[in-house]
Amino acid sequence: MSFKYILGFAWCVFSVIPITQNTSEVNVRKSPTNKRATLEDVARLAGVGAMTVSRTINDHPYVSEETARRVRSAIRQLDYRPNHAARMLTGQLSRSIGLIVPDLADTFFSVVSHAVQETARESGYLVWLAASNYDPSIEAAQVEQMIHHPVDGILLVPVDSKDKYLKTVTAGTTPIVTIDRPIEIAATDSVGVENRAGARVAVEHLIGHGHKKIACVATNTHLVTIKERILGYEECLRHAKLPISKTLRLAGRDDVMPAMTELFSSRNRPDAIFAANNAAAIWVIEALREMKLEMGKHIALAAFDDVDFFALITPPVTAVRQPAPELGRMSARLLLQRIKGEFVSSSVRTVLPVSLVVRESCGCKKKE
C-alpha cells in the first residue's frame, strides 16, 4: 500500500568493536575513596555538627555567614551532593513527578511530554516517564510503582477513564492530574481541549464549501475525546439539516481499504470526510491515494489534530490544531501547585481552545 521498497546492502554489518581501555576506569570504580561523601564527612572536614551542614544546604536562616563559608568550601572539596534517598526517607518531597502516556512515539504525546519535562525542570523537578501502550493494566502497574517510589504527583493520560484502579489511586494521597481527558469515575484535576467545538468548526468549514454528504472516520472510538468529536460532528450536521452517516470506525490498518472501498461504492458516497483523529486521517489519506481520489478536488478532507507534516503533504491537510505544548505546560504547573499545596480548591477541569488550520485538502486554494 505505501510504496516502499527496502534495499538490503552487503555492507550492513553489525559490528561490535572493543575499544582498548586507555582510562583507568576499572580501578576508579572499585576505589573506596571514590565513595560518595556524606553529610558527616562534610561536617567533620568543616569542623561543625551535621545539623549545621544540613542547614547550610537548605538555606535555612540562622547560620552565620562565617560558618556557612567553611561548610560550602568543605562541600566543594569533597564534591558532596546530598543523597536524595535519605532525604525522602525523612518525609521530604521527592521533587519528582511521574508522567504516563499511551505511546511516546506518537507526536502528540511526545510534544506534550517534552513540555511537561521542561516545565518540571524549571521547578527543579525530575520526571519519570512511562508508556502504557494503551494497556490499562500496564498503566495501573506503572502508576502503582511510581506512587510507591515515591513521587510527589502524577500526570496521566488515562487509557480507560473508567478503569476501577483509578478509584483507588485517586483516593490516595498522591495528587493526580489527567491530560487530554478527565477520569469519569472520580473527581480529579484535568486539562483537555475543546473537542466538541473543534469538531464543529472543522465540519462547518466543510459545509461552507457546499458539501452535503460528509462522512466521519475515526479510530479509538472508545475514548471520551473521540466520542466528543463525533458528537460535535453530528450536532453540526443536524443543525445544518444534512444527513448524518454512521461514523466509520477503524480498528487497524487492515480495515482501512475494505471500509473505504465500501464507503465509496455505497449510494451514500461522501463528498467530504471529517477524520476525528490523526491516525484516521493518515489512513484515509493513504487510502485515497490508493483509490486515486485527489483531496481538495474529488473529495474534501478535514482532520482533528494537526500534525506538522500535514503542511508538507500534497495537498496540505486542513486540520484542527490542539495546543499540545500548552497542554503539557498547564498540566505540569497545575500538578506542581497541588503538590506545594498552593492550590486548595476542589478539582478543576481546564479546557483549552483549539483552532482550525485551513490548508488545501478541504478545497481552499493557497493564497499566492
Add this chain to the structure above:
Amino acid sequence: MSFKYILGFAWCVFSVIPITQNTSEVNVRKSPTNKRATLEDVARLAGVGAMTVSRTINDHPYVSEETARRVRSAIRQLDYRPNHAARMLTGQLSRSIGLIVPDLADTFFSVVSHAVQETARESGYLVWLAASNYDPSIEAAQVEQMIHHPVDGILLVPVDSKDKYLKTVTAGTTPIVTIDRPIEIAATDSVGVENRAGARVAVEHLIGHGHKKIACVATNTHLVTIKERILGYEECLRHAKLPISKTLRLAGRDDVMPAMTELFSSRNRPDAIFAANNAAAIWVIEALREMKLEMGKHIALAAFDDVDFFALITPPVTAVRQPAPELGRMSARLLLQRIKGEFVSSSVRTVLPVSLVVRESCGCKKKE
C-alpha cells in the same frame, strides 16, 4: 512560507470549570489511617519479626511456607508496598535508569525513548526522562541530578561529545551508555548507526540515476554523526570522480531560502541533493516547493534519517532509515547488563546497520 492561515473563533473559550466535590477526597487525604503501612506494621499484624517480612518480600529462601503465607496475607490486608527510598538507603539498586535526549519532540528521539522505556519496564526498571534542548549545561545538570538521585545507570545522547563534564561523569561509578554517538574524550559504551556507509549508499543511488552535480545540505554540522555522513558523501563523489561542492550548512529556518536561492543560481547549480539529516531534508523540501522545483523531476533528493511521513509527501521521499527502536532497545539492554555486572568487558561501540528506503524523490518510479 508554509501555507497556514490560522482562523480564530469566538467560541475559543478558556474555561475553568470547578467540579462539585462529590467525593470525600479531602477527608481521605488527611486521614491518618491512610498513612502508608510499613514493614513494622506488617510484622506486627502477622505476628513475626520485621526480618521475616523482609525476607518474604525478597523471596529469600529460609522462610517456612506457613509463615510466608501469614505474611503475605498481612501484606494484602494492609495494602503494603515497600518504600523504595528506604531500600535504596541500604545500598540496594534503585531499579531506575536515566535517559537524556536533546529533544523529546523530535520523532527520532521519541521513538528511541519509547523503546528504551519498554525495555526498561520489561526488567522492572523505571526511567527518568530529561531533554537537554541541545544545551550541554542543561545536559550536565540533569546527568548530575540523576546520578545523585541515585539512578543505577544513564543512557545519554550527548549534545557535545567533547564536553569536559563527561570526563568526570564517566570516571564515576554510575555506568553510562551513549546513544547515537560515542563520547570522544572517554571510553564508554555506545550504540550508534553506520553513518558514513549509509550516506554513501544514498549518494551512490543518486549517482546511479546519472546525476553529476550532487549537493549536500545539513544542519547541526558540529555533531560527529553529521560529520560522518558528510564524509561519506564526499568519499562517494571522490570515488566516482565527481565534483564535490562544499556542504550547505543551515543554522536556522531563516537561512534556508537565501541559501537555496544562491545555490540554485550559481553556475554549479545541482541536479541532486543529499540531505544529511531530517531537519535539513524538511527545509529543503519546503524551499523546493517555494521555488516551484519538483522533486524527482527537476531535482533529485535523498535524505539521511527516514521519517514516517516521508511516504506521504508528494513525491514520497527516498531516505536512509535508521533502526531507531533497535537503538533504544540495544542501548537499554547493554546498560542493564552493565548494571547487573553481567558484562565486564571493556567498553564496546556497537554500530547498527541502516538501509535505504527507495521511494520517488530520487527519480525512481513507483512500481504499479
Add this chain to the structure above:
DNA sequence: CTGAAAGCGCTTACAG
C-alpha cells in the same frame, strides 16, 4: 528457619 541490633544519610524537633 527467625529475630534483635545496628546502620544507611538525612532531617525534625529539642535543648543549649
Add this chain to the structure above:
DNA sequence: CTGAAAGCGCTTACAG
C-alpha cells in the same frame, strides 16, 4: 546561631 538525639523504613550481618 549550633549540636546531640531520635527516627524515617528498610536491610545486612550476627546470633540464636
